[in-house]
Amino acid sequence: MTDPVPANSRDSWATRAGFILAAVGSAVGLGNMWRFSYVAAEGGGAAFVLLYIAFVAVIGVPIMTSEFVVGRMSQESPVVAVQRLGGPKWAPLGWLFVFCGFGILSYYSVVAGWTMRYAFDAVRGGLGTDTEAYFQSVATGAPAILSHLVFMVLTVFIVVAGVKRGLERAALILMPILFFLLVGLAIWAATLGDAGAGYGYYLRPQVRELLDPNVIRLAAGQAFFSLSLGMGAMMTYASYLTSKENLGREAATVAVADFGVAFVAGLVIFPVIFHFGLASTIGLGGGISDNTVGTLFITLPTGLKSLGTLGGIVLGAFFIMLFFAALTSAISLLEVVVAAVIDGWGWSRRQAAIWFGVLIALAGIPAAFNINFLDAADKFVGNFLLIVGGFFTAILVGYAIPQRADEELAKGLENPAPRRAWAFFVRYLSPALLLIVIWFMLPTAWRAVVTMLTFGRG
Ligand code: PHE
Numbered sequence: 001m002t003d004p005v006p007a008n009s010r011d012s013w014a015t016r017a018g019f020i021l022a023a024v025g026s027a028v029g030l031g032n033m034w035r036f037s038y039v040a041a042e043g044g045g046a047a048f049v050l051l052y053i054a055f056v057a058v059i060g061v062p063i064m065t066s067e068f069v070v071g072r073m074s075q076e077s078p079v080v081a082v083q084r085l086g087g088p089k090w091a092p093l094g095w096l097f098v099f100c101g102f103g104i105l106s107y108y109s110v111v112a113g114w115t116m117r118y119a120f121d122a123v124r125g126g127l128g129t130d131t132e133a134y135f136q137s138v139a140t141g142a143p144a145i146l147s148h149l150v151f152m153v154l155t156v157f158i159v160v161a162g163v164k165r166g167l168e169r170a171a172l173i174l175m176p177i178l179f180f181l182l183v184g185l186a187i188w189a190a191t192l193g194d195a196g197a198g199y200g201y202y203l204r205p206q207v208r209e210l211l212d213p214n215v216i217r218l219a220a221g222q223a224f225f226s227l228s229l230g231m232g233a234m235m236t237y238a239s240y241l242t243s244k245e246n247l248g249r250e251a252a253t254v255a256v257a258d259f260g261v262a263f264v265a266g267l268v269i270f271p272v273i274f275h276f277g278l279a280s281t282i283g284l285g286g287g288i289s290d291n292t293v294g295t296l297f298i299t300l301p302t303g304l305k306s307l308g309t310l311g312g313i314v315l316g317a318f319f320i321m322l323f324f325a326a327l328t329s330a331i332s333l334l335e336v337v338v339a340a341v342i343d344g345w346g347w348s349r350r351q352a353a354i355w356f357g358v359l360i361a362l363a364g365i366p367a368a369f370n371i372n373f374l375d376a377a378d379k380f381v382g383n384f385l386l387i388v389g390g391f392f393t394a395i396l397v398g399y400a401i402p403q404r405a406d407e408e409l410a411k412g413l414e415n416p417a418p419r420r421a422w423a424f425f426v427r428y429l430s431p432a433l434l435l436i437v438i439w440f441m442l443p444t445a446w447r448a449v450v451t452m453l454t455f456g457r458g
Contacts, residue, residue, distance in 0.1 A: 010075065011162055020253060021172055022328070023228075023237050027258035028175065029329025030111050033224040033411045034324055035378070036262045037269040039294040045201040049207030049266065051219035056255055059433055060227045062425035063390050064234055065409070066397040071238025072247065073408040077339035078232030081239065086400040093392045094340070097232030100389060101336035102356070103381035104231070106364035108333060108372045109155065113147030113327035114139055115296060119319035120299075122312055127415070131301045135294050144368040147454055149361055155330040156357035160350050172329070174324040179261065181321045186264050186312065189271040192303075198270035217440040221369035221383030222435075227258055230386030230393065233332045236339045238307040246412035248422060269296065271305035290297035301379050334360070372456035376448040384438075391434040397425035 013019040028049060042046050074081035079094030086093075117138045121127050138144065158170055191335045209215050224230045234254075238247070273279055278299045300318065304311035334353065337360070341352040367374035397405045402423060409419055451457070 001399055009094045010240065011243050016243060016245055018172065019237065019241055020250060021175055022332070023234060023250070023254045024257045025170070025175055025325075025328030026233055026332035027226060027254055027329070028178070028235065028261045029325045030108060030115070030322065030327070031222070031326070031329070032258065032262040033265045033269075034111055034296045035225060035382075036114075036222065036265055037299075038292045039218050039222050040202075041273075041292050041295050042208065043215045043222075044206070044209050044212075045270070046203050046205035047212070047215050048219050048222075049202060049211060049263075050205045051216060052222055054261065055223035056227065057218045057261055059390070059424070059430045060223050060229060061248075061251050062422055062430055063224075063393060064227060064254065065230070065248050065342070065422055066393055066405070066426055067229065068238040068241075068247040068251055069405050070393070070397060071235040074402065075239055075242075076233045077239065077343035078336065079340040080343050081235065082396060085404070086396050090396060090400070091395065093187055093389070094232070096385065096389055096392075097235075098337050098340045100231035100381055100385050101333045102360055102452070103361065103377065103385070105330060105333040105360050107367035107377045107382075108326070108330060109151045109360070110144060110148045110364050110368045111145060112151045112330060112376060113324065114150075115171050115322045115326055117143065117147045117317050118297065118301070119316055119323055121314035121321055126312060127315075129305075131298050131305070132294075134458050135297050135303070139294065140296070140369055140371060141214060145365060148364050148368045151326075151330070152357055152361040153394050154327060156333055156353050158327070158331050159334045159353040159357075162349060170328055174328055178321045178325050182261060182264050182268070184329045185318060186267040189268045192275040193274040196202045198272070199267075199324065200275035201274065202266050202270040202443040209425075215438040217437060217444065218381070220387060220437040221379075221441070224386040224390055226262060226334060227255060228329070230389035232336050237332065237337050239339070244411045247409055248413055248418060253265050261380075269299060273299050276303045276306070278302055293371055293378075312440035346367070346401050356394035366452075366455065370456040372451055376456070380445055380448035382451065384441045384448070387434055387437055387441060391431060391438065394426050394430045394434065399422070402427070403450075 040052075042048075070081055070085065071078075074084060076084060076095045079091070083132070085434040087157075099435045118127065121134075121138075138147075189198075213296070228234055273295075301315055304315045304318075307314065332359065337356045338349065338352040341347050341356060344347055345352075347355075367377055405426075406419055406423060409422065410416075413419060
């Protein structure tokens with residue numbers, strides 16, 4: 001489809017599949033593999049996983065539907081959208097979204113840089129004998145900054161290309177490859193001798209842990225991060241929609257795909273951790289390390305090393321795939337910032353992407369120097385602020401514009417019963433649960449801010 005775009009018209013998706021794949025591309029990323037395995041390890045395994053599923057279903061899908069509704073209704077970037085719909089007092093929510101996109105991408109790109117470096121070194125023949133030492137050597141300092149910068153350049157490049165040519169085509173090609181590689185790895189992991197112990201940790205929840213505020217807080221944060229919620233990313237993508245599909249069904253599709261990838265990733269990671277006795281290396285079960293950020297990057301290479309050359313090939317394939325997944329998420333993070341600048345200040349897409357890409361690259365340097373800083377930024381922006389953003393999104397849709405939101409959803413969903421259920425979730429259940437989660441998160445959010453301000457020492 002060619003699009004003769006008049007000077008003042010916005011870009012849009014060429015096909016419905018293009019939108020879905022891009023939304024799935026945004027959701028599926030480092031969150032499903034790097035973050036999921038590190039947070040699941042921190043949160044005690046199966047209890048975390050169960051709560052995570054619950055949050056995805058009970059809060060994730062309704063909030064994603066809300067973001068889709070607001071995006072398609074407004075045909076504007078989130079910053080403009082929330083003000084036009086809710087009035088000027090909603091402006092801070094739009095700025096919060098942009099701040100989150102900016103903040104998350106700044107450290108996300110550092111982790112994505114690690115994956116690039118791993119992919120590169122794995123293909124060239126190995127990551128050395130001591131994986132932990134290798135991780136330490138590439139994860140901070142000059143090597144980390146270099147790969148972070150390269151990754152940012154790639155992200156800017158795709159975002160400059162625009163919605164149809166850049167985002168849509170990238171997602172169309174990359175997402176299926178990713179999924180098949182991951183399933184292959186899970187089958188391999190099932191053949192490991194101690195896979196059973198890994199599955200047990202991963203899949204058999206302890207009831208007591210289900211009520212642990214820490215596990216609840218981690219699971220809710222992970223649900224939002226992994227589904228790209230609470231910062232207008234899904235809103236921005238939906239604002240490029242012009243057709244009348246059922247947005248509730250689209251949200252459920254994205255959630256199922258995203259959960260599927262994370263779940264299969266867990267079926268790879270946990271058997272490996274247990275089969276190769278890596279629990280203590282990553283701080284599981286009272287181990288020495290108190291930093292689980294490196295979980296994926298330490299366990300997987302250690303595990304696959306035992307396979308010799310084949311292991312090297314699989315490892316290379318895995319990190320190449322992870323890099324692609326990270327790229328389709330990173331472009332959605334940058335897109336929120338860029339869309340705001342295009343719609344709000346009238347900049348060109350190229351100008352906005354390049355200048356803000358440079359600023360984000362600079363902002364990521366502290367995280368590339370210091371893993372504690374990265375961890376804290378992830379806890380504060382990637383957990384806490386997303387939940388706050390999600391809470392206010394629910395309030396906006398549920399209280400400021402309930403009527404119009406319902407009409408918008410009705411365009412693709414005529415049956416009133418699911419719409420009424422959605423309204424109930426958005427007005428009552430989600431805000432109530434999110435308030436509890438925010439309460440549970442306050443101490444860690446505060447500690448994370450202190451850690452950042454003291455540059456990793458707090
Ligand atoms: N969902 C992405 C991931 O799992 C990260 C992300 C968060 C992207 C928020 C956009 C917005 O990797």
